[in-house]
Amino acid sequence: MLSLAREVDLLSYFPSVFHEIQEIIEIANAEKKPLDGTWQAIEDSLNNQFITTANEEGVSRYEKMLKINVPATDTLETRRFRLLARFQEHPPYSNKVLEQILDSLLGKGQYVIERNVVNKTLKVKLELTLKGQFDTAFAMLERITPQNMNLIVELRYNQNSLLTKFKHTQLSVYEHEQLRSEVLS
Secondary structure, three states: OOOOOOOOOOOOOHHHHHHHHHHHHEEEEEHHHHHHHHHHHHHHHHHHOOOOOHHHHHHHHHHHHHHOOOOOOOOHHHHHHHHHHHHHHOOOHHHHHHHHHHHHHHHHEEEEEEEEEOEEEEEEEOOOOHHHHHHHHHHHHHHHOOOOOOOEEEEEOOOHHHHHOOHHHOOOOOOOOHHHHOOOO
């Protein structure tokens, strides 16, 4: 994120003869707050040009342009993810392009794609750490996949191999559903 915020001493711009005059000192102090606000506005406008650095106002502007309805419970990161997903959509897709899109949004290894050309199905399993972004990823996949394919998007659940590094006493505090579908640390 670009940071232009700076401490400006307006008094240093006046000739040294004025540094002792109380009225000049007060004028410099009074002008400091509007000047700081101007610097902040410049910084915000530069940061809002890019989705990854945009603040609440910038993200809202992008959402309005793309006519995206946002639930009140969404975090700024989830909203940024939704915008990035929307900007990545360019149907039709190839398998390689789909993998590139998912790599850029979710990260390498954060999903599994299973294609069945005969049955015309595309199954995408998303890593559990992305549970909050599931709906956005599903909507994006639904928009870019061909309509004649049956799209199945699921969360990838914890595998037994992941659970073997924990002792039984550590796992006993969890219920079966928690072991299956929550991120364990």
